[in-house]
Amino acid sequence: xxxxxxxxxxxxxxxxxxxxxxxxxxxxxxxxxxxxxxxxxxxxxxxxxxxxxxxxxxxxxxxxxxxxxxxxxxxxxxxxx
Numbered sequence: 218x219x220x221x222x223x224x225x226x227x228x229x230x231x232x233x234x235x236x237x238x239x240x241x242x243x244x245x246x247x248x249x250x251x252x253x254x255x256x257x258x259x260x261x262x263x264x265x266x267x268x269x270x271x272x273x274x275x276x277x278x279x280x281x282x283x284x285x286x287x288x289x290x291x292x293x294x295x296x297x298x
Contacts, residue, residue, distance in 0.1 A: 233259060 230251075234242045239255050246253035257268070265277035 231265075 230246075232242060243253040243255065257266075263279045264275050265279065266273055266275045
């Protein structure tokens, strides 16, 4: 992942992670020289909504068109080897 992050230094990333993995994801991004913060949570609304203080904007409605593709967990990848 470190190489991948260095290949796209001018881009922003929006990722999801299980709560127990958030700090590891932040660490990986910061070790690659990228600022990283936890900024939200997964809800059942099927919307990607960004909120800053009292202001909020919907940037994607997830109705059949995926915004991202789920990546298998490390444990799942290791089991396939």
